[in-house]
Amino acid sequence: MKKVVIICALITITYGLCAAQGVSIMLHTGVGTFAMKKQKDLQQEVRGSTMPWRPVHKFPPYWIYGGSLSIQLNSQFGVSAYAEYGSTGGTLNYTDYSGSVQFDQLLRYMQGGIGMFLQINLSDKWPLFATSHLLVGKTKETVSSTLRLGNSTEHESIQLHALNFSFRPGLMMQHRVKTFLFQANLGMEIQLPGKLQNEDGNSLVLQNREEVNAQWSGLRATLGVGLLLGKNKKAED
């Protein structure tokens, strides 16, 4: 599977570079929302245990970071290579004078893929593109509990990993100022979560015997800034 993705990406990039009217590189940052239903179920089950803790984080939207290399094949269509990093988490906590207890589910992902974009309006200054990306990523989750009573602290944690595939359709508005490009992207991540397991292949299981996974599906809203490279740069200038 990995090979197929890599080959597709290389073909896309090679074709793009050969046929490109312009090349640009972009940095993106923005906010993502994450479904994390199974993670929330796990947090709810843990909360029902004997500890008096309360949820202080329920897998909130959090910053995502990304970068892309885009190749404009003609005036309306282009392809890109895309990489993105994001994270979120859930926390149960209880603290008083005697100590504290905390249960953390910290998740982060690193994914990359290819995308394409097609201009869907006629504006040259504010072109609007429909975009779609195919992404493959790796999820890491750290589940830990920490108990501190006085000077005594007990900490336990486990590391889980998963491989995810996702498809993200979206819209992108772009504006060019000289050699600088500015983008605003809005996408909907549709993810196929992989099995979340530790090195021994064991997964966390809910009381209903369903395995816990990392559901990164959600909205993605980013802003980007980049440089226009290649031949279109002079023409535009």
Next chain:
Amino acid sequence: MLRCLQVLSLIIIAGFTFQRCTFEPDNQFINPIPPPEPLTVTVEVNDPNFKSPYYIVEPTTFIFTLKDLTKPMVDYVISIDGDDFASGAEAPIYFSLTPYHIPSGSHKVTMRVRAKTNSGSLAEQLDAEYYVIEKSFTLINDRTIPSSLNPTVAYENGRLAISWSAIPQKNFYYVIKRTYSPYNPLPDTIIRNTELSTFIDNGYTGGDITYTIAVSGSGFERVDLGTVTFKDDPVDFQVVEGEEKSVRLIWNNSKIDTQNIELAIDTDGQTIKVPLTSSGNMVIDTLVLGEERNYWIKTSEVGNWRQVYSRMKGVKYPSQIKPFKSHALLVDQNRLLLLTSNAIYEYALPSLILEDSLLAQSDHKFSGFAITDDGNRAVLTTEKGRLFEFNPLDFDAPLSELGLFAATVPYTGGTDPIYDVVLGDLSRNGLLSMVIGKYGSRTQVVYDINNSAVPWYAAPFRYLNEVHPPSISSDGRYLASDYPGSSQGEVYQWNGAAFDQIGRVATGPKFFRPGNREIISGTWKDDDYQISPGSVRIYDLNTLPADPMQTLPLLRSMEFANLVGDSYFWSIGYDQRTDIFYTRYVENVYSTLTLYDANTMALLDKVSAFTYSPSVHFFESNYQITDRGSMEYVK
């Protein structure tokens, strides 16, 4: 526009620069509860006087009491020298130790209690937060037996105190053993305060008691260290006759403190209980004439029935006169004559001063006498049946023996010697009634002491039934007699030379009322010692029946009920001076005379005296007299 893009670029750069790339928890739920307040708890071991070091002397249960502990206990651990010995989670906190199982020497006993804080904190919920209450004491197991001691005993502040030299050791407790003879066994007293060297016996109120000081401890039990004996009566009780025949209990200056001491007087099944005082004088009883009575005088601490000390004290009604066999009350001469085996005594009335006596000579023993109602003539008889006339008012006058034997031989069945004479009445004209006893016979006889003749006699009776002398009126005019076995008695009248029968009356003792108008016959069902019903019948002597074998006219009569309570009807008597007849019954040792007016048959009074059943109890001229030597005027 350019400016907007510049701002957008700054936002993006700031996002990369200042935002954390990876999500990290940065929030907490803080419960603002306060930590628990310090807890002040007082731990008591066994009792407030418990002291460390503690010498274990016997199997002992130690109880830890946590006062003011307002929090629930989680658990406790008892350790000895650091080794856990007992544990639990519920009060009471206790454990038991046996000296036998503990090595000699000093040991540290520690109790550690954990109690909930109820703070609700995380640590408390995880059983990591609790109050810790700790109490330790030193336990010593010493098996050394204390040395002997010399106890002494003496009164101290009104209580009997046993003292001994103090023992410096503390590895024992005292056992005070008391042997209180011959009374109830007394429980031992345990004294755990080894610093004491005195034992106060608050219950001692007299008697013979032995105290033994023993000790018990680890490895030794009830080892006697010393003994002391004491005997005393700390209250000198006296029982004396008081006024009006009352009995008084008198005591002075009790040696013992009378607080919480009780005095009990037991007599005749009744008990008087009063608090004992240092001195006292109280009426506890009333006597009857001649009574002797014993009283149990008991003292004891209130509620301490085991240590009652009893003393028997007696009182005796004073004897004004000597015990006697026969008596005569010479009212006109204010004299009382008493006859004993050895003498006749003359007392002045009413002073009862002994004025004279007539002693029996050589081997003569007086057995009885008879004196005329006017006190002018008297006859006495000896135990061998000899008869003497004497002057009842002048004992110096010589006695003259009367020739009874020769005169009575024709009437008494032969020449056998007289061994017994029972005298009856002596009339002023010298007629003396009697029963002459010879071997195998008894004969009723009237003997004329003036003429040494026998004007009347009955056939000798040859059985052993009691034969009573005939009754003769004081002037000698009438005679009445019962023949044993006969259902009726006969009444005779003196004709100047002999007695003629004039009629019959009921059997029983007979008495002539003054003036010779009537004769009283007291009758019981059978002979002596019979239970009632009895009766008293009074017959008319002035209206004689035509046939002397008929009964005289009956004027009045009285029937006595059968068995009054548990009393017995014993006898009937009559006092001519007061014209009172009386019945007598005896209960236990008390003789009671019931007095009736012979004229109206009305009940007059009851008088009692202390005497026994064969003894006599008379009512005569308003005196009641017993042959035990008691006499009093009946008002």
